[in-house]
Amino acid sequence: MALFCHLKLDDLQEYMGKVFGIDYVVANVSKMHGGAQKVVYKIDCTNRFSCILYVWDLTMNFFQEEIANEAITDRSYGSDLFEMNNRYLREHGIQTPALYDLNKERSRYNFDYALVEYVNGHKAEVYFHHSDTTVQDRLFERVGHMLTGMHANERHSYGKPNQVGNHSGSCHLLQLENAKVQLSYASNHIESIKKNECRLLEKLHELESRIKPRSRYGFIHGELGPDHILVTDQLEPYLIDIEGAEFFDIEHEHSFLELRFGEFYRYLKNDNLDHNRMLFYRFHHHIALTSGGLKLLHRGFPDQLFAKGLADYHYRRTLQFIEG
The missing domain is CATH 3.90.1200.10 (Aminoglycoside phosphotransferase (APH), C-terminal lobe)
Structure with a gap:
């Protein structure tokens, strides 16, 4: 199993259990390449279910300086915008991966994170x-x-x-x-x-x-x-x-x-x-x-x-x- 992830393995497993149930045991975590603004991981479970973990960690955003200077109404970064636009697109028949759960508690970690549908393709x-x-x-x-x-x-x-x-x-x-x-x-x-x-x-x-x-x-x-x-x-x-x-x-x-x-x-x-x-x-x-x-x-x-x-x-x- 790849060990590096924004969430500790025990916390990730607890989160998966809360969202999906105890049968969803994490088998592998792999960081996906790409994004300049958020961190993306693929989560594979022992029951062959897979999903995506999105992490909005501003310290790993290559445009954090610009985000800090943006007016609140002109933002294009943040879990709240993802949640809102995900809902709007899906309600209007535009396909985008489903949002399973969004965690904005900031109790254990100083960033928001979400579990999202894995689209195999x-x-x-x-x-x-x-x-x-x-x-x-x-x-x-x-x-x-x-x-x-x-x-x-x-x-x-x-x-x-x-x-x-x-x-x-x-x-x-x-x-x-x-x-x-x-x-x-x-x-x-x-x-x-x-x-x-x-x-x-x-x-x-x-x-x-x-x-x-x-x-x-x-x-x-x-x-x-x-x-x-x-x-x-x-x-x-x-x-x-x-x-x-x-x-x-x-x-x-x-x-x-x-x-x-x-x-x-x-x-x-x-x-x-x-x-x-x-x-x-x-x-x-x-x-x-x-x-x-x-x-x-x-x-x-x-x-x-x-x-x-x-x-x-x-x-x-x-x-x-x-x-x-």
């Missing part, structure tokens, strides 16, 4: 390289249908499901301010960004100035790459890492999908998107991913090659907005 990105185009068609058409249904959940104010009517103004202005912050960070570490910072800010404001007011917002995941969709052997897609889900401009989601899904975005397209919003958010994503890659690089993210590649690719794409 692969991330959607694996299917980019699948040899059978029929399988690809079936899966990504299902993903497109799922997203269309999710985005069709609308309301007149943006924000979290429990923030009805709390926000006035335009949601894209939040990303305008975020882009400025991320651009400043990137300019401190990439000479060509620093050299062109004023021109990049001008382009940012130019793109923002083209956006006309809107008063309807769809429910989006917020960071939906192919690594945030689990796919079962029956080609059923499940959304994961859902803490950032909220009502927002769906162009924010689609511009990110376009970046992350490449040629497979054709299955996810929406012909009713606002072109000016798409362009603005695409620019924002390139800036934010440049900064995000740099932060992962500077803060010891295990996959340093990935972090460097992320920053390098997106800073070049950022500069393309002011070239030619």
Whole structure:
């Protein structure tokens, strides 16, 4: 058995017993790779049942500095957001792993943790390289249908499901301010960004100035790459890492999908998107991913090659907005 886990083995076994019953005896605990914001373990039991243990330990979050400075209404991290969005998605027919139990007592540990359904399958990105185009068609058409249904959940104010009517103004202005912050960070570490910072800010404001007011917002995941969709052997897609889900401009989601899904975005397209919003958010994503890659690089993210590649690719794409 792998011994390392945020919970002591006796505490974990007690927790499993309380949630599932005495027949669920822990046989193995293994840490799963990936997440920059929460720690994920797979729990295997002697009766062949498996589940996931999520741990929201801020000390192991690679963006803890940003989280500490976030306004409470703009958070995209925390067990309470996971619980709320899990409930909202499942109530609206959007598949995401079931939440079995959430422990927020903080009596034995100074972090929240939860037991969540284990979905046996692969991330959607694996299917980019699948040899059978029929399988690809079936899966990504299902993903497109799922997203269309999710985005069709609308309301007149943006924000979290429990923030009805709390926000006035335009949601894209939040990303305008975020882009400025991320651009400043990137300019401190990439000479060509620093050299062109004023021109990049001008382009940012130019793109923002083209956006006309809107008063309807769809429910989006917020960071939906192919690594945030689990796919079962029956080609059923499940959304994961859902803490950032909220009502927002769906162009924010689609511009990110376009970046992350490449040629497979054709299955996810929406012909009713606002072109000016798409362009603005695409620019924002390139800036934010440049900064995000740099932060992962500077803060010891295990996959340093990935972090460097992320920053390098997106800073070049950022500069393309002011070239030619």
